[in-house]
Amino acid sequence: MSVLICGGAGYIGSHNVRAFKAHGEDVIVIDNFATGHRASIPDDIKFYEGDIRDGSILDKVFHENNIEAVIHFCAFSLVGESVEKPLKYFNNNVGGMISLLEAMQRNNVKRIIFSSTAATYGEPEKIPILESDPTKPTNPYGESKLIMEKMIHWAGLQHGIKYVALRYFNVAGAWHDGSIGEDHHPETHLVPLILQVPLGKRKSITVYGSDYPTKDGTCIRDYVHVEDLARAHILALEYLRNGGESNIFNLGSGDGYSVMEMINAAKDATGQDIALEIGSRRAGDPARLVADSTKAHEILGWTPEITDMKEIIASAWKWHKSHPEGYDDK
DSSP states (O other): OEEEEETTTSHHHHHHHHHHHHTTOEEEEEEOOSSOOGGGSOTTSEEEEOOTTOHHHHHHHHHHSOEEEEEEOOOOOOHHHHHHOHHHHIIIIIHHHHHHHHHHHHTTOOEEEEEEEGGGTBSOSSSSBOTTSOOBOSSHHHHHHHHHHHHHHHHHHHHOOEEEEEEEOEEEOOOTTSSSOOOOSSOOOHHHHHHTTTTTSOSOEEEEOSOSSSSSSSOEEOEEEHHHHHHHHHHHHHHHHTTOOOEEEEEOOSOOEEHHHHHHHHHHHHTSOOOEEEEOOOTTOOSEEOBOOHHIIIIIOOOOSOOOHHHHHHHHHHHHHHOTTOOTTO
């Protein structure tokens, strides 16, 4: 039996490909390279180039392979772009989920693990955030992911599909040997943006707001290492294999790091000074976002293993230092 990883050439998807392979799973990947990179996929992984909105390519994959479960990472994920181009996000994210669930139904595939997001919560009413807290997305990206969660729920009730939706908080780091890492165009994530300063690709990092009600006035976020995140997907598959019911889990460390703490950890990890500038607050940035991942610990047996921020950033630095221009396929 095989595991189909949709979007396996992206940042999180490619790390899951390696993690599932290392776990002994037979992995198959489909990706259209809208944001992913061919160079991130090992040569010995069976690969299909295609868009999951195309039901015919999905049928081909399912017909040619004995697929037991789908791991779904295919989504556009830039919050700002989603506000500017909401229909692009609903077309790709929601449209892709419709096509995938229809293909799973046609081909009798009954398990899916879905890459969801903390953006489904919107502005939190309390911290830390529980899975049972209200979901009120404040942008089309978060709204599209919430719609996708609901689609899986209703399709599951009607067609017997069991699912796990994993709501990520902030993901950082890179594969331990530095062979793959984070390469977005444009880059919007904090850690790679910070590391562009010691790489000489920008003069300074801008801190958006220094007057939040936090310990140092900068926003606090919950970070989880990408390899810990991949391990959660493996545990989610084992959970479904063991008869677990459809469920939703937060994935975070449960600890918050401020922007200033992240910059200082990057200084320690790189051994270089990192210039910064203080900018004004960005609209819609909550002061603090931290996950309560107790449910994932109690039900999946998942606990983050790489929790030291210097270690997380050091793994990212290893990738960026050896790949200063990212992958060579863009």
